[in-house]
Amino acid sequence: MFRNNYDNDSVTFSPQGRIFQVEYALEAIKQGSAAVGLRSKTHVALVALKRNAEELGSYQKKIIPIDKHLGVALAGLSPDARVLSNFMRQQSMASRLLYKRPVPVARVVNAIADKAQVNTQHYGKRPYGVGLLIAGVDETGPHLWEFQPSGQILEYFGAAIGARSQSARTYLERSFESFPDVSRDELVLHGLKALRDTLQQDRELTTENTSIAIVGIGEDLKQYDGPRVKRFLDLLGEDGTRSQRAARLDTAMDVGGGADDDDDELAGLLGPGEGTSAMDTTE
Amino acid sequence: MTSIGTGYDLSNSVFSPDGRNFQVEYAQKAVENGPTTIGLRCKDGIILACEKLITSKLLVPGSNKRISTIDRHIGIATSGLVPDGKHFTNRAREEAISWRRNFKDSVPVASLADRMGSYAQAYTLYSSVRPFGITAILGGADDDGPALYMIEPSGMYWGYFGAATGKGRQAAKSEIEKLNPTELTLLQGVKEAARIIYVAHDDNKDKEFEIEMTWVTKDSKSATAAATGGKGMVWNGWVHEDVPKELLEEASKEAKKALEEDDEDEGETKEEKMDEDL
Numbered sequence: 001m002f003r004n005n006y007d008n009d010s011v012t013f014s015p016q017g018r019i020f021q022v023e024y025a026l027e028a029i030k031q032g033s034a035a036v037g038l039r040s041k042t043h044v045a046l047v048a049l050k051r052n053a054e055e056l057g058s059y060q061k062k063i064i065p066i067d068k069h070l071g072v073a074l075a076g077l078s079p080d081a082r083v084l085s086n087f088m089r090q091q092s093m094a095s096r097l098l099y100k101r102p103v104p105v106a107r108v109v110n111a112i113a114d115k116a117q118v119n120t121q122h123y124g125k126r127p128y129g130v131g132l133l134i135a136g137v138d139e140t141g142p143h144l145w146e147f148q149p150s151g152q153i154l155e156y157f158g159a160a161i162g163a164r165s166q167s168a169r170t171y172l173e174r175s176f177e178s179f180p181d182v183s184r185d186e187l188v189l190h191g192l193k194a195l196r197d198t199l200q201q202d203r204e205l206t207t208e209n210t211s212i213a214i215v216g217i218g219e220d221l222k223q224y225d226g227p228r229v230k231r232f233l234d235l236l237g238e239d240g241t242r243s244q245r246a247a248r249l250d251t252a253m254d255v256g257g258g259a260d261d262d263d264d265e266l267a268g269l270l271g272p273g274e275g276t277s278a279m280d281t282t283e
Numbered sequence: 284m285t286s287i288g289t290g291y292d293l294s295n296s297v298f299s300p301d302g303r304n305f306q307v308e309y310a311q312k313a314v315e316n317g318p319t320t321i322g323l324r325c326k327d328g329i330i331l332a333c334e335k336l337i338t339s340k341l342l343v344p345g346s347n348k349r350i351s352t353i354d355r356h357i358g359i360a361t362s363g364l365v366p367d368g369k370h371f372t373n374r375a376r377e378e379a380i381s382w383r384r385n386f387k388d389s390v391p392v393a394s395l396a397d398r399m400g401s402y403a404q405a406y407t408l409y410s411s412v413r414p415f416g417i418t419a420i421l422g423g424a425d426d427d428g429p430a431l432y433m434i435e436p437s438g439m440y441w442g443y444f445g446a447a448t449g450k451g452r453q454a455a456k457s458e459i460e461k462l463n464p465t466e467l468t469l470l471q472g473v474k475e476a477a478r479i480i481y482v483a484h485d486d487n488k489d490k491e492f493e494i495e496m497t498w499v500t501k502d503s504k505s506a507t508a509a510a511t512g513g514k515g516m517v518w519n520g521w522v523h524e525d526v527p528k529e530l531l532e533e534a535s536k537e538a539k540k541a542l543e544e545d546d547e548d549e550g551e552t553k554e555e556k557m558d559e560d561l
Contacts, residue, residue, distance in 0.1 A: 006293070019416075123411040
């Protein structure tokens with residue numbers, strides 16, 4: 001990736017009709033650790049991998065509750081996610097005040113999408129550097145949406161964002177057809193298995209680095225962190241390490257240059273020093 | 284594009300020495316890779332159709348719509364940058380509402396096209412913004428009957444009997460030109476639109492796709508239409524809505540079959556086939 005004349009701001013089209021600043025913002029998502037979302041007929045679950053800056057440091061939070069029926073998982077710049085989630089909370093409260101009902105999931109997702117689009121069309125603004133998975137339940141049932149800095153929103157049965165998330169997507173694509181009828185615990189378990197596939201060889205899911213949230217029809221959003229995650233990790237059983245298949249996939253990717261192995265690529269782009277400071281806010 | 288802009292293409296609202304605005308031309312480029320989208324003006328209504336590539340099987344089918352309703356009697360389909368299309372659609376809805384508030388009437392399609400053309404044009408005037416990376420096909424009906432317009436990033440808009448934009452626009456255009464819009468009915472139009480989307484689809488390069496199709500009709504059978512036009516609502520009787528599912532499925536099936544037969548015997552001339560279809 002090299003600098004060009006057309007990537008300085010988000011109000012300049014390249015001759016091919018691309019907006020590079022928006023594409024770079026999409027890259028920022030891949031700098032963050034992975035988050036996975038999936039839904040059944042009755043529930044939506046979010047699972048995410050938390051990162052700590054240093055061994056003894058605390059873990060950056062990955063899941064933000066919005067309302068009783070709504071929560072988001074993030075990958076990318078967490079301050080940007082906080083701006084968006086605060087906005088979503090406002091929308092949510094406004095709905096309860098005005099209409100005496102929880103805000104429909106699609107409505108609030110559309111609201112942040114429209115907000116993000118403006119940032120890609122005006123000089124002096126920058127696109128948000130964060131991707132979100134929004135899980136929520138409304139009159140029309142459980143929903144899972146993905147939000148991107150471009151202002152693109154998509155509804156999914158299962159989705160994964162963040163570093164090495166391609167492995168998780170591969171898992172989801174293989175098994176999503178069974179999701180509609182699985183139980184609450186099984187849904188989380190599928191999420192954990194997908195998340196486990198994104199791990200590097202020497203890492204494993206622990207009570208420290210795993211965050212879970214689940215919301216269902218007639219059931220408020222509940223978040224699990226720390227020791228309360230243990231029950232789900234125990235369900236996962238065996239070892240917390242990645243499946244054999246993912247390991248094989250990984251070696252194959254290393255040989256082929258790696259479609260999703262982009263950690264080094266952008267760090268190089270940021271130049272010395274800057275790479276690390278940018279990483280500090282990227283979770 | 285003959286040459287790229289040697290310094291005159293880095294900012295919006297700047298003319299090159301030969302009088303071009305490169306950023307607007309580049310915005311048009313963004314559309315040229317968008318999904319094939321068409322509009323047909325029939326005798327008794329409007330059809331909007333769009334080829335939706337399925338980029339992942341994890342996506343919820345039928346979700347993530349590309350065609351929206353502006354007012355009861357007007358629909359819009361956009362091709363190009365999806366978020367820009369959403370912004371444009373929202374603005375069109377605001378215009379339609381403001382027209383109602385001011386004039387106690389539903390907005391004529393020509394007037395809405397004019398206002399949206401001006402809105403797009405405003406985004407070519409300033410270096411602080413960029414043009415919309417979309418073309419919008421606006422279809423609706425008013426006192427003068429069905430009307431169809433296509434708005435470009437420059438703000439330019441024309442009225443059409445048949446409009447096509449996006450990746451497969453050339454193939455789609457040449458198919459549309461074979462139709463007779465003064466005789467075409469909505470029901471025939473649905474089949475033609477499905478066929479055109481199939482023809483324009485490049486199955487060597489592209490993945491699987493689904494067709495999204497809506498129409499503007501005077502005799503809707505849907506429950507929404509029956510519930511429309513309540514107290515105080517000025518409404519001209521036309522409805523923009525999804526083409527009934529069974530109808531769309533049937534049209535898609537026929538289009539697929541026609542295309543397969545076409546592939547089998549290349550000897551048969553296209554004109555003969557057209558006559559059979561009509």
